[in-house]
Amino acid sequence: MNNDFILKVDGLTKTYANFNAVDNLSFSVKAGDIVGFLGPNGAGKSTTMRMLTGFIKPSSGTANIGGFDICKDCRQVQKIVGYLPESSPLYLEMTPLTFLHYRAKLRGFNKQQRDKRITELFELIGITDHAKVPISQLSKGYRQRVALADAILHRPKLVILDEPTSGLDPAQITDFRNLIRNLVPETSVLLSTHILQEVEAICTKVVIIKDGRLLVSSTPQNLLKNSALSEPIVVECQNINNQTIDALKQINGIKSVTVDTVQEWFYLAIYTTADDIRTRIFQIITENGGIIRELHRKELTLENIVISTLEGGHK
Amino acid sequence: MRALQQLNAMILRELRSYFLSPMFYIISIAFLLMNGLIFSVIISALQQPDAPHGAVMKSFLGGNEFVLYYIMFVVPIITMRTFSEEISTGTIELLTTVSISEKTIVLAKYISASLIYIILWIPTLLYPIILSNYTHIDIGPIVTGYIGLLTLGCMFTAIGVFFSVWTRNQVIAAITTIMVLFGIFGAGMGEYTMASGTMREVAIYINIWSQLENFSQGILDVNALIYYASVAMLFLWAALQRAEAKRWK
């Protein structure tokens, strides 16, 4: 076990009835990383997280968290892992105060430690004013905060957050991202999300899975740099016909052309493999009688890359 | 040490959650109304000149089948939520991932559900107190009568907890428990329908109806207590096996 790694997933597999929800998954996370765990619905993100937290047992394979094996030392792993399950379940009849006291007792805190840590957490996540309101009466945002407080209660080495920002308003999302960012370096973070801006905003690593299998494990920067995709060239023009499109597709280095229309204007998104061929595109369109209003190179986003990675699927 | 703290914390949370739920108040009110009714019917029946003397508590604690039928419905309603509710809301994921053993979890659920059942009986202690103002009452049979009802109920609780581990659906948990309890009750009735043979011996041994009657007569039926404890342990052990398999969905 290399001390630099907080999490090493090794051939993790979960078989349900007749299919693998998680299929021979391996990746690793360095201490201090904030990892974005991506994949379409049903990819196996929650299932993976449930295995890592010891909620369900792997069918085969294993993982190592902070030096402990999740199969052999499940209880040890649970002591250093915090978990916010999908849709943040909570005991609705409790208040944030009674809930966190209860959870701290389960975590082995004594009275003095509980009081101190819970006061601290209420400050940190900003729910001091709502400490004594039943959770059933709290808004989604406050519930998520309580769930996050529970996940980091015992200062875990790794916190596993399953869609922590789903259902929050933009201001709350920003708050949440700051909270998460401030957890490192003491706590490393593995978070699943469908929001790619989130990954761009806070993640230092991305792991993408589909059908339970690993597609990509990389940093956002490397993903952008090494993507087979180049930045699309976007053209807004008029008087375009199929002939023009065909002519465009003849150009050397054009990968694909997609066409959108808004009223009489056409919006072409042209993906190229090679060098800058903006002048060539301009030429072809005007030669075919098109009128160009705007032509620019669009910056490539993680979103484009992830979508195309997922479309591409497994090699 | 840690396990004990966890057990304690869980039981307190469970009890608090029962006390905060409308369900608890509905069953305790229904329980009291029902018991009050049975009690008053027994009193008026025993007021007939030819009725035996001092038998009110005996009839109340074991001499009538209504009490038995009633706890066969009440216990499943108490136990149906133990695991099913946590499975359906997802809080089971929180509970099982704090480094806690399944033994602690199952035991805490069992103890708190049993305590709730026992708490339901507390107000009925008023009956012997009221009666003692009017007539002489015999403490011995009352004590054994309560021992019978409470230990039998704790056996039922273990069965209910077992079925709750299996499903996220509280109604299914309650119905399967009720069916099994009536199955046990029905099997005991074999004592009266079968002429002889081993099956009848078994029926006699498991006849909860006659056991309750014995308890209410002042007999401390040790065989019955062993039987209740064994069944309870069997079902708790089975619940634990299921919990340790860690497939909650």
Ligand SMILES: Nc1ncnc2c1ncn2[C@@H]1O[C@H](COP(=O)(O)OP(=O)(O)OP(=O)(O)O)[C@@H](O)[C@H]1O
């Ligand atoms: N208990 C179960 N029994 C059978 N199949 C299951 C079970 N739990 C999950 N699955 C299946 O496993 C697959 C992966 O599910 P999982 O919840 O891990 O996906 P996910 O990546 O978290 O998706 P989402 O983005 O929708 O949350 C899905 O096809 C799901 O239907």
Ligand SMILES: [Mg+2]
């Ligand atoms: Mg999920």
